Amino acid sequence: MKTDHPSVQFVTISADEAGQRIDNFLHTRLKGVPKSLIYRILRKGEVRINKKRVKPEYKLLDGDEIRIPPVRQAERDEAPVSASLGKVAALAECILYEDDYLLVLNKPSGTAVHGGSGLSFGVIEGLRALRPQARFLELVHRLDRDTSGVLLVAKKRSALRSLHEQLRLKGMQKDYLALVRGQWQSHCKVIQAPLLKNTLQSGERVVRVDSEGKPSETRFKVEERFEHATLVRASPVTGRTHQIRVHTLHAGHPIAFDDRYGDREFDRQLANTGLKRLFLHAQALRFEHPHSGETLRIEAPLDNALRQCLQTLRKTKS
Numbered sequence: 001m002k003t004d005h006p007s008v009q010f011v012t013i014s015a016d017e018a019g020q021r022i023d024n025f026l027h028t029r030l031k032g033v034p035k036s037l038i039y040r041i042l043r044k045g046e047v048r049i050n051k052k053r054v055k056p057e058y059k060l061l062d063g064d065e066i067r068i069p070p071v072r073q074a075e076r077d078e079a080p081v082s083a084s085l086g087k088v089a090a091l092a093e094c095i096l097y098e099d100d101y102l103l104v105l106n107k108p109s110g111t112a113v114h115g116g117s118g119l120s121f122g123v124i125e126g127l128r129a130l131r132p133q134a135r136f137l138e139l140v141h142r143l144d145r146d147t148s149g150v151l152l153v154a155k156k157r158s159a160l161r162s163l164h165e166q167l168r169l170k171g172m173q174k175d176y177l178a179l180v181r182g183q184w185q186s187h188c189k190v191i192q193a194p195l196l197k198n199t200l201q202s203g204e205r206v207v208r209v210d211s212e213g214k215p216s217e218t219r220f221k222v223e224e225r226f227e228h229a230t231l232v233r234a235s236p237v238t239g240r241t242h243q244i245r246v247h248t249l250h251a252g253h254p255i256a257f258d259d260r261y262g263d264r265e266f267d268r269q270l271a272n273t274g275l276k277r278l279f280l281h282a283q284a285l286r287f288e289h290p291h292s293g294e295t296l297r298i299e300a301p302l303d304n305a306l307r308q309c310l311q312t313l314r315k316t317k318s
Contacts, residue, residue, distance in 0.1 A: 009068040013060045016157045023056035033071055041069055091126045097298050101159040101291050102152060106300035109148040109277045113139055127153060141167065149282025150300045162290035173286040176234045176244055179279035180253035181266040184222055184230040191247045192217045195240045207242040209250045216240045218247045226313040228269050244280060255280055273309040281306060
C-alpha cells in the first residue's frame with residue numbers, strides 16, 4: 001500500500017530472520033522502494049541496528065533491533081496484482097503441497113518466477129498476494145519462464161537455509177521431462193560439459209558449452225521413443241542457467257519449441273500435435289523436509305498441452 005505519512009519503524013529480529021544481510025532484509029520489507037534508496041539510507045546511517053550504523057553486508061543476529069527511517073513506498077504491487085487477478089487465482093489451483101515451512105506448486109509455462117525485466121507479475125508476487133498474512137515467502141530455486149513444473153518456496157528463513165544447504169551439497173534430486181529431436185542414444189547417460197553464460201546488450205542471457213565455463217553435469221534416461229523425437233528424463237546434478245536446454249543441444253538433440261536453442265524444422269514436424277510451448281517440465285523433486293527430516297518426493301502432472309502432444313505422437317507411432 002502507498003504510505004502517505006511514513007513514520008520511523010522499529011523492528012526486532014527473530015531467530016528465523018537472523019542470518020540474512022541487512023540490505024536484503026530491507027529490500028524484502030520495504031516493497032516498492034528502489035534498491036538505490038535502500039543503499040542510500042544505509043550509507044547515510046539512517047538505518048541503525050542496536051543504535052549503531054552498519055554496512056549493507058551486515059548479517060542480522062537474533063534480537064537485533066533495527067531502526068528504519070520514514071521511507072515513502074510505491075504502490076505495493078497493487079497495480080500488477082490487480083491487473084493479474086486471474087493469474088493469482090490460477091496459482092491457488094497450482095499448489096501441490098503446503099505446510100508451515102514450505103509451499104510447492106506446479107508452475108505454469110509462460111509465467112516468470114518473479115517480476116522484473118519488464119514483467120510486472122511473477123509467481124512470487126502472486127503467492128504474496130495469495131498469502132498476504134505470510135511474513136516470509138522466498139524462492140528456493142528457479143525455473144525458466146517457459147519451463148513448467150515443481151517449484152519450491154520457503155515460508156521460513158530457517159527452511160530456506162536448510163533447503164539451500166541441500167542444493168549446495170547436491171542432496172536435492174530434480175527430474176525433468178524433455179521432448180528432444182531425433183533418437184537419443186541409449187548409451188548417452190551423462191553429459192559433462194562446462195557452461196559459460198553471456199548476457200547480451202539486450203539483457204538476454206545466452207549459454208554455450210565452453211572450456212572456460214563452469215563444470216556442469218546432467219544425467220539422462222530414455223522414457224519413450226517416437227518417429228522423430230525422444231522423451232527423455234533429465235536430472236541435473238549441477239544447477240546452471242539453461243543447463244538442460246544447452247546440454248541436449250550439445251548432444252545433438254535440441255528440445256521441442258526452444259526459442260533460444262531449438263530447431264525450427266523439428267518444431268514444424270510437431271505441428272500436428274498442437275504444441276506451441278517449450279517441452280521442458282520439472283516433473284519431480286526429492287528432498288528432506290527442513291523441519292521433520294522426512295524425505296519428500298513431490299510430482300507435478302504435465303499440463304494439457306504436453307499431454308496432448310504425447311498422445312498425438314503415440315497415435316502416429318502405433
